[in-house]
Amino acid sequence: MMLQRPSADSSGPGFTPLVVVELASDTKEEAIAWLLSRIRDQQHNGGDGDDFLSMAECQYIIKHELDTLRAKDETHVPGYTQVKLYPGKSIIRRLQSKGILIQFFPLHEKEELKRLSFSWYKKMKLSFQPLDDIRHYYGEGQALYFGFLEYFTIALVPMALIGVPYYLFDWEDYDKYVVFAVFNLIWCTVILELWKRCSASLAYSWGTLSRKKAFEEPRPGFHGVLGFNPVTGREEPLYPNAKRQLRIYLVSLPFVLLCLYLSLYVMMIYFQMEGWALSVYDEEPTFWTGILLFIPSIIYAVVIEIMNLIYRYAAEFLTEWENHRLESSYQNHLVLKVLVFNFFNCFASLFYIAFVMQDMVLLRQSLATLLITSQILNQFMEAFLPYWLQRRRNKKMIHKVRKRRTLEDKELPLAEQVRLEAEMSTYLGTFDDYLELFLLFGYVSLFSCVYPLAAVLVVLNNVTEVYSDAFKMCHVFKRPFSDPAANIGVWQLAFEAMSVIAVVTNFALIGMSPQVKAYFPESETQLILWTVAIEHGLLAFKFILTFLIPDVPKHIQIKLAHLEFESLEALKKKVK
Structure with a gap:
């Protein structure tokens, strides 16, 4: 049909x-x-x-x-x-x-897709992505994701340029990373504020900046007794909010806490393995026992990816079962569940090493191993595996179509296209893509002062991500339905929350530096008080900076005000 x-x-x-x-x-x-x-x-x-x-x-x-x-x-x-x-x-x-x-x-539209593919990924170029063409073909939601991916990659370049000399010339002198941590504090705040302005400019040019969501339709998965919405007067399903809240607090919340406990238990096993590998190396320091030191981190990184994947399915099931009326409410609860677990699962061990063990060498080693292993796994799962599976599916389907055409000479090309695209993988939305960027942003903003090459690795990952994601959108996935959007939604809040955690984390690392401790040789209490006071001051400065930088550029504010004025004038004339 x-x-x-x-x-x-x-x-x-x-x-x-x-x-x-x-x-x-x-x-x-x-x-x-x-x-x-x-x-x-x-x-x-x-x-x-x-x-x-x-x-x-x-x-x-x-x-x-x-x-x-x-x-x-x-x-x-x-x-x-x-x-x-x-x-x-x-x-x-x-x-x-x-x-x-x-x-x-x-x-898919064959000719339009060919033009988009050529300008998007088929030629290597040092230029911006064709966001307007992406938006026209896939919609604003997908275009904003690729816009944010491009913006994030460019914003990482200063971090990468500063990180390389730090890594090369200060391999073991962790005290000098204090300057890098201070730069980190400013960087993670400024780039998010500037992205709001960039996002607003894109949304204005696409006509979605003033898009209202006050009267969202009930999401397809929402069910309840058919009744009338008292606001719109329309007939739609109704479901008691109290029943939903009971499901959230009596089932979903305990499940999330249980998963966090299991994640903590797995982390403790990882540290036991780390201690065993270190003891083996101390007894017999050889090349092979040196390699053994990295094995626990690699195993832990793989386990983290598996746990995140299993938890994701469970979180989706629970959020669906909670029966949220609006798609925005569903997304908010799903994102919250997934982010809490992923943050704890990916960063808890790093916090433990940094602030409990206070072992900066192990922290650098663990961060590097987690970052590299997760990127290799993601590239394999997101790029190579879908491409290989799609090639196999396409070969089988093309063989079937050719065989059928020899029997039925009246086969239409459109029918062939439908059969081929029906076998393609289904694009599940930008959720996983934003989640990956969120975790990468966390690795860079939280602990890159200890491992300055983190920004370099993320830049390389993002560059390949642009091309692999573009290829998958054009040739691996079915064409997704467009998703009208004015911004990146709840993910903006997620990144901003991470930036607040980054301020606290980086300043705590600064306070632990021997350079800073040298100013308080007699009293550790004074060091803690001064660290907390300055950290609060920096947080205040961060929020002031957030307030001072407008989310919408001035010229766009003027254009929106002018449009609103013209609408009011037109309404007055109509009333007269």
């Missing part, structure tokens, strides 16, 4: 498929007829100018219509008495969960 632009004759040359809906091969006719009738009930007559909406926007509208299909008086899906329905239940979600609806996805 293909949903297309309205046209006088959909079988003629004006036929432009937008979204493919794949049903199970044995789907009953009455169920198909019922689904089509429900879809058509939601459509409205009207023109469709080719230049008014982009293809991505048209596809988003279709997805919105499908997501808002709700059961009314039906007790079951026609032809499937066992598939129960009740008023307010999402029809699409129900069909997917029962295997009647396999998938639905927007089709």
